[in-house]
Amino acid sequence: MEPLDYLAEERSKASFDVEEMKIVWAGSRQAYELSDRISRLVASDPVFRKDNRTMLSRKELFKDTLRKTAHAVKRTVELNLSEEESSTLWNYVDQPAYANLHWGMFIPAIEGQGTEEQKQKWLPMAYKMQIIGCYAQTELGHGSNVQGLETTATFDPQTDEFVIHSPTLTSSKWWPGGLGKVSTHAVVYARLITNGQDYGVQGFIVQLRSLDDHSPLPGITVGDIGMKFGSGAYNSMDNGVLRFDHVRIPRDQMLMRVSQVTREGKYVRSDFPRQLLYGTMVSVRQIIVSESSIALSRAVCIATRYSAVRRQFGSQNGGPETQVINYKTQQSRLFPLLASAYAFRFAGEWLQWLYTDVTKRLQANDFSTLPEVHACTAGLKSITTSATADAIEECRKLCGGHGYLSCSGLPELFAVYIPNCTYEGDNTVMLLQVARILMKTVSQLVSGKKPGGTTTYLGRVEHLMQCHCEVQRAEDWLKPSVILEAFEARAARMSVTCAKTLSGFSNLEEGFAEISSDLVEAAVAHCQLIIVSKFIEKLQQEIPGKGVKTQLENLCNVYALSLLHKHLGDFVSTGCITPEQSALANEQLRLLYSQVRPNAVALVDAFNHTDHYLGSVLGRYDGNVYQKLYEEAWKSPLNDTDVPDGYHEYIRPFLKQHFRTARL
Amino acid sequence: MEPLDYLAEERSKASFDVEEMKIVWAGSRQAYELSDRISRLVASDPVFRKDNRTMLSRKELFKDTLRKTAHAVKRTVELNLSEEESSTLWNYVDQPAYANLHWGMFIPAIEGQGTEEQKQKWLPMAYKMQIIGCYAQTELGHGSNVQGLETTATFDPQTDEFVIHSPTLTSSKWWPGGLGKVSTHAVVYARLITNGQDYGVQGFIVQLRSLDDHSPLPGITVGDIGMKFGSGAYNSMDNGVLRFDHVRIPRDQMLMRVSQVTREGKYVRSDFPRQLLYGTMVSVRQIIVSESSIALSRAVCIATRYSAVRRQFGSQNGGPETQVINYKTQQSRLFPLLASAYAFRFAGEWLQWLYTDVTKRLQANDFSTLPEVHACTAGLKSITTSATADAIEECRKLCGGHGYLSCSGLPELFAVYIPNCTYEGDNTVMLLQVARILMKTVSQLVSGKKPGGTTTYLGRVEHLMQCHCEVQRAEDWLKPSVILEAFEARAARMSVTCAKTLSGFSNLEEGFAEISSDLVEAAVAHCQLIIVSKFIEKLQQEIPGKGVKTQLENLCNVYALSLLHKHLGDFVSTGCITPEQSALANEQLRLLYSQVRPNAVALVDAFNHTDHYLGSVLGRYDGNVYQKLYEEAWKSPLNDTDVPDGYHEYIRPFLKQHFRTARL
Ligand SMILES: Cc1cc2nc3c(=O)[nH]c(=O)nc-3n(C[C@H](O)[C@H](O)[C@H](O)COP(=O)(O)OP(=O)(O)OC[C@H]3O[C@@H](n4cnc5c(N)ncnc54)[C@H](O)[C@@H]3O)c2cc1C
Ligand SMILES: Cc1cc2nc3c(=O)[nH]c(=O)nc-3n(C[C@H](O)[C@H](O)[C@H](O)COP(=O)(O)OP(=O)(O)OC[C@H]3O[C@@H](n4cnc5c(N)ncnc54)[C@H](O)[C@@H]3O)c2cc1C
Known part of the structure; x- marks a missing residue:
């Protein structure tokens, strides 16, 4: 028997080689094969089942998470998985857990900030998970402003120890993942105080729980901070609260790569360049950008498949109704998000390269590109995550009522x-x-300093301030050079306008504060330019596979022109394009939507998500939505009995008029 | 002892009379006093407690909802509350339940579509809740397209009955609130078939469950459809699924006000004007608009108070850090939402008047304003709910990490x-x-037809197509006439552009489909104009109270100018305003933010929300955020024990190396 496929016709319409696109999406054939294999492995393992997750109570969910984590480690060992394979497996398990923080923050903090000795002492235990750690930075009162943390680590020369203490309520550690119930250790950020002087925030390795019975050590108050947004979701994580009552740790548990405290309590800074620490931040943010494309691709995959299955209105002579994906309003909401998924993917790929590049430079003591790389990752982190968050909710709305069900994923x-x-x-x-x-x-342009990296275009600021967009017909908007120049001109003009306004202030900081929301818009324009330009650069490479490049070109144009439409005010009010050219851009965008339409389902198939990973009845590969929605309903705990608990106390008395009633 | 108030200083800064503003917000002194009294009543009643709601399992939550509903009815009777008081009480209980559908949809459907006889038979039982009903329209396969419903009601002249049947999977009723576990009856929408002919969708009263033991009647399959978005939230409602297997009901259970089926099975249309049925739709949407302002006001109240409590960065010489509400970026994200809450409030007030007006006209057989009123409520429903949904999430982000906790509300x-x-x-x-x-x-303008109501401005289309905005200095943007003309010109030009494009299509429907996303944008422009103009009209009334009108003027300007900024592309590309004028609008907006800033906390106090209703640790009236966050954490079920369930199986073996481990 042929497997059921309600989307087969959609798939047959695609004018490109989906298998080749899968490889482009994955980054390489090897990466594709690895993730394909591992995702199936996870999908077929009953322990990793997650379809009932939103129905579990917090305690059940948490226990389920512990179980999955242990099982993931077990499978990793049994199958002798490589590091890449096991982290892929863990991604596909798709359930936030303490392990993320242990491997992703605790260990890297020691690797990055510990001395060789410290690494030799702590890392082997951490790698074996004989200790489990978290990253305890944020406090009730301070998150963004790390320099404002209040926890203290006071050196006591008498005992050669630090005394870790929470002097105020707001100094309570708050948020660290894995802290609440699991971690035995933490890297705790605290103000280093020695000889009565405050040397600012440093990291310390602190043991929190007994390795025998897991109970909190004396002086330690630790717990979970409670429910977070949604059901299932991040509630699998034990984000925690932590207070110290004069907890003593040996001096050598301060992470001492960058600065030390001597036996006598003298604070010494090593010659290790502080900038190297930024490497970790860049690395984490680069991962977040990559992950944004994955999260977005999942949402878009669900909404696209369902929009092809869902029919509403427009039946002619009793024939089938119109697939909602055929409505131009649906397309103009959905296709820019599809394009964004690809755009963010390539931006993430490039950031990964950038990270490798800057790491090499740092190792060679070349810090020149660091500020720009830092800005670039911070900015891309910001715009890709904001766009993805909005896009997931838009995809949900695109699914109409059924998107509101948890089983839509x-x-x-x-x-x-x-x-x-x-x-x-x-x-x-x-x-x-x-x-x-x-x-x-x-501001440095006047002094002749040539900007580099992603700010190189600002070196051509004179041209960009007065250039005119040459578009005369809709198809002119398909030229990458035209798009690029429009985005460069917009970004440059917005930055220059801000800089001019700033120069009118006698106090620069005041000026910065006053026009900060214009500055944020200029930063957004700059970051969008980066994404557009990296997409265009990607397309300058050779890309094999029938029709693959054409599809990507369409998506690149959809991405750029839909952004242009969304931020039209920037482009027109700075004179980068004329109103007529904006109308032509819109016309071109509509044409592009028509070209994306027959390929839409295949373009989301290229993400190669398993049904398990998608976790969505609406996004099923086979499009068998209604049957499965119907089956899913009966799993509701309320359906355990015909007559609900509470009927006798709270409903029957109405019906039998044992309660007096009144209109509510 | 003085009660604690961390926000006292903020409150002392306000330059207007908050008590008078409360009355403006509520609509009248009487409305204010009523809602103030009832909200305190609910807040002080332990049964209505909701702070633990997101921690309840689905079954517990559902039972809690049944309990609260019964208790609300009981209190209504005991206190002999008026209809207005009891519906206010129910709003403050703030937990979706079957009662909403019973009173809000089931009863009105019978009132609107039933004959006098039917009303006499059914309504007394429904009012007394001897029967409980829901509104069963949507099916798995059809929501938006009501005409496409598939459930059938076939007349059987032999027995004088209708046979209600679900012929396909997609015809299963799906979504109706209160259907899953509670309703004994439903108004079911089904295709009327008699004499082999399909007369389209009609309403039928169908009994679903036994009034003795609540079990589903023969031929009825009914249940809950499962978890929906979030924890707590709408999961208190038993949205249901329902299938009919040839269920027979007497002929007189078809709602027959508009059309009848005779004993012989003849279909007859009464002379009752169908348009009257639209009245209900207008009424429901008008309520939704009013409620949007309430939901928005809650989110804005939380974010505003917390932004005044939260301090981050900017400490000078060890002094306190800057309140985040002082950052211009925070203001430019938050204050437009504060302004929108007031704007939507007044739009809702006006819609309520419009509804009364159209009802009177309908009763006098004047249907002339109906299409316009219909468009207006549909449009305002759309833009206020979309804006509110986005705004709630923006308010959450404005609260940083802590906004992600359920206890932020x-x-x-x-x-x-x-x-x-x-x-x-x-x-x-x-x-x-x-x-x-x-x-x-x-299109009717050419034939000289004068548009009325909210489309009146289109009668001045010639002027609006070529007028020039006269703003020369930032403060010119404070003139209501200037703002109004800019919004009118924008809306008119967008509509006319669409109409021109449409006239280029030989097939109008094809044209409509092709440019539908431009049409949606034109509709948005039109609806935003309505809200702006109703706000301006409100301010033309006398408004007592020191400084109250000035505050509202500021908010009106913030609303209009922030919209202008957001949709700048529309305004500039249609030539309604110049780029220079847009820069002046921005300058003015910044000045307005400075004027709103000292009044912000008082402006949200004016909503008069109790802490119970807000349900937010971050939004507490007294600003005692950190203490309460800390206390709240310990209520997490994971904190019932120090050592979490699952430790022995899934964590200890790592620590003791009974598991072999590997990097994830
Ligand atoms: C799910 C989750 C997991 C987490 N995991 C960890 C973890 O494992 N370890 C850990 O240490 N921490 C963790 N955190 C904490 C997280 O790092 C902080 O919440 C984050 O840094 C934001 O800081 P905040 O909460 O102080 O926001 P705030 O800075 O208080 O933000 C509030 C508002 O103020 C604005 N604002 C702040 N400063 C400025 C400024 N200078 N100019 C203009 N506007 C400003 C912000 O834009 C925002 O709108 C986690 C948080 C969450 C939600
Ligand atoms: C919480 C909740 C409670 C509910 N309660 C009830 C109840 O009590 N009783 C009841 O009967 N129903 C109820 N409903 C159902 C609700 O009325 C429908 O979900 C709603 O009408 C939307 O219809 P849909 O789900 O078919 O969306 P669809 O129409 O399938 O929408 C899917 C997508 O298609 C697009 N689309 C559809 N038609 C067009 C078109 N012509 N042109 C362009 N785009 C189009 C939409 O914009 C959307 O993006 C409830 C739903 C929810 C979520």
Whole structure:
């Protein structure tokens, strides 16, 4: 028997080689094969089942998470998986857990900030998970402003120890993942105080729980901070609260790569360049950008498949109704998101390269590109995560009523994704940092300093301030050079306008504060330019496979022209394009939508998501939506009995008029 | 002892009379006093406690909802509350339940579509809740397209009965609130078939469950459809699935006000004007608009208070850090939402008047204003709910990490609010209907037909197509006439452009489909104009109270100018304003933010929300955020024990190396 495929006709319409596109999406054939293999492995393992996740109570969910984590490690060992394979497996398990923080933050913090001795002492235990750690930076009162943390680590020369203490309520550690119930250890960030002087925030390795019975050590108050957004979602994580009551740790548990405290309590800075620490931040944010494309691709895949299955209105002579994906309104909401998924994917790929490049330079003591790389990752982190968060919710709305059901997968995807806009740098704070670097770059132009990297275009600022877009017909908008120049001109003009306004202030900081929301917009324009230009660069490479490049060109144009439409005010009010040219861009965009339409389902198939990973009845590969929705309903715990608990106390008395009633 | 108030200083800064503003917000002194009294009543009643709601399992939550509903009815009777008081009480209970559908849809459907006889038979039982009903329209396969419903009601002249049947999987009723576990009856929409002919969709009263033991009647399959977005939130409702297997009901259970089926099976249409049925739709959508302002006001209240409490960065010489509400980026994200809350409030007030007006006209057989009123409510429903949904999530982000905690109240508010964008008319579908009426209005201009109501401005289309905005200095943007003309010109030009493009198509429907996303944008422009103009009209009335009018003027200007900034592309590309004028608008907006800033906390106090209703640790009236966050954490079920369930199986073996481990 042929397997059921309600989307077969859609698939047959595609005018490109989906298998080749899968490889482009994955980055390489090897990466594709690896993720394909591992995703199937996870999907077929009953322990990793997640379809009932939103129905579990918090305790059940948490236990389920512990179980999955242990099982993931077990499978990794049994199958002798490589590091890449096992992290891929863990991604496909798709359930936030303490392991993310242990491997992703605790260990890297020691690797990055520990001395050789410290690494030799702690890392082997951590690698074997004989200790489990988390990253305890944020406090109740301080998140974004790390320098404002209040926890203290006071050196006691008498005992050669640090005394870790929470002097105020707001100094309570708050948020660290894995802290609440699992971690035995933490890297705790605290103000180093020695000889009565405050040397600012440093990292310390602190044991929190007994390795025998897991109970909190004396002086330690630790617990979970409670429910977070949504059901399922990030509630699998034990984000924690932690207070110290004069907890003593040996001096050598301060992470001492960058600065030390001597036996006598003297504070000494090593010659290790502080900038190297930024490498980790760049690395984490680069991963967040890559992951944004994955989260977005899941949402878009669900909405696209369902939009091809869903029919509403437009039946002619009793024939089938119109697939909602054929409505231009649906297309103009959905296809820019599809294009964004690809755009963010390539931006992420490029950032990964950038990270490798800057790491090499740092190792060679070349710090020259660091500020720009820093701005670039902070900015891309901000705009890709904001766009992805909005896009997931838009995809949900595109699914009409059924998108509101947990089994559509979209509510949980949204709930688990959105903290990306806040952690690892609040998105607004990030954009303000980008704006600072842009303003600095612009102000240095007069002195003849040539900007590099992604700010290179600012070196052509004179041209960009007065160039005119040459578009005369709709198809002129398909030229990459035209698009690029429009985006460069917009970004340059917005930055220069801000810089001019700033120069009118006697106090630069005041000026910066006053026009900060214009600065944020300039930063957004700059970051969007980066994404557009990296997409265009990608298309200058050779890309094999029938029709693959054409599809990507269409998507690149959809991405750029839909952004142009969305931010039309920027482009027109700075004179980068005329109203007539904007109308032509819109006309071209409509034509592009028609070209994307027959390929839409194949373009989301190219993400190669398993049904398990998607976790969505609406996004099923076979499009068998209604049957499965119907079956899913009966799993509701309320359907355990015909007559609900509470009927006798609270409903029957109405019906039998044992309650007196009144209109509510 | 003085009660604690961390926001006292903020409150002392306000330059207007908050008590008077409360009355403006509530609509009248009487309305204010009523809602103040009832909200305190609910807040002080332990049964209505909701702070633990997101931690309940689905079954517990559902039972809690039944309990609260019964208790609300009981209190209503005991206190002998008026209809207005009891519906206010129910609003403050703030937990979606079957009662909403019983009173809000089931009863009105019978009142509106039943004959006098039917009303006499059914309504007394329904009013007393001897029967409980729901509104069963949507099916798995059809929501927006009601005419496509598949459930059949076939007349059997032999027995004088209708046979209600679900012929396909997709004909299963799906979504009706209160259907899953509670309703004994439903108004079921089904295709009327008699004498082999299909007369389209009609309403039927169908009993679903035994009034003795609540078990589903023979031929009825009914249940809950499962988890929906979020925890707590709309999961208190038993949205249901329902299938009929040839269920027989007497002929007189078809709602026969508009059309009848005779004993012989003849279909007869009464002379009752069908248009009257639209009245209900207008009424429901008008309520949704009013409720949007309430939901928005809650989110804005939380974000504003917390932004005044939260301090981050900017400490000088060890002094306190900057309140985040002082950052211009925070203001430019938050204050437009604060202004929108007031704008939507007044739009809702006006819609309520419009509804009364159209009801009077309908009763006098004057249907002339109906299409316009219909467009207007559909459009405002769409733009206020979309804006509110986005705004709630923006408010959550404005609270940084802590906004992600359930106890911030924002996750649940978002989850429970968003279906407003979908039910009672999908927002995109609504805007397309508005666009249709706009296009009709424009096309009739040539024939000299004078448009009325909210489309009156289109009668001045010639002027609006070529007028120039006269703004020369930033403060010129404060003139209501200037703002109004800019919004009118923008809306008119967008509509006319669409109409011109349409006239280029030989097939109008094809044209409409092709440019539908431009049409949606024109509809948005039209609806935003309505809101701006109703706000301005409100300010032409006398408004007592020191400084109250000045504050509202500021908010009106913030609303209009922030919209102008957001949709700058529309205004500039249609030549309604110049880039220079847009820069002046921005300058003025910044000045306005400075004027709103000292009044912000008082402006949200004016909503008069109790802490119970807000349900937010971050939004507490007294600003005692950190203490309460800390206390809240310990209520997490994971904190019941120090060592979590699952430790022995899944964590300890790592620590003791009974598991072999590997990097994830
Ligand atoms: C799910 C989740 C997991 C987390 N995991 C960890 C973890 O494992 N370890 C850990 O240490 N922490 C963790 N955190 C904490 C996280 O890093 C912080 O929440 C984040 O840094 C944001 O800081 P904040 O909460 O202080 O936001 P705030 O800075 O208080 O933000 C509030 C508002 O103020 C604005 N704002 C702040 N400063 C400025 C400024 N200078 N200019 C303009 N606007 C400003 C922001 O834009 C925002 O709108 C986690 C948080 C979450 C939500
Ligand atoms: C919480 C909740 C409670 C509900 N309660 C009830 C209830 O009590 N009783 C009841 O009967 N129903 C109820 N409903 C159902 C609700 O009325 C429908 O979900 C709603 O009408 C939307 O219809 P749909 O789901 O078919 O969306 P669809 O129409 O399938 O929408 C899917 C997508 O198609 C697009 N689309 C559809 N038609 C067009 C078109 N012509 N042109 C362009 N785009 C189009 C939409 O914009 C959307 O993006 C409820 C739903 C929810 C979520």
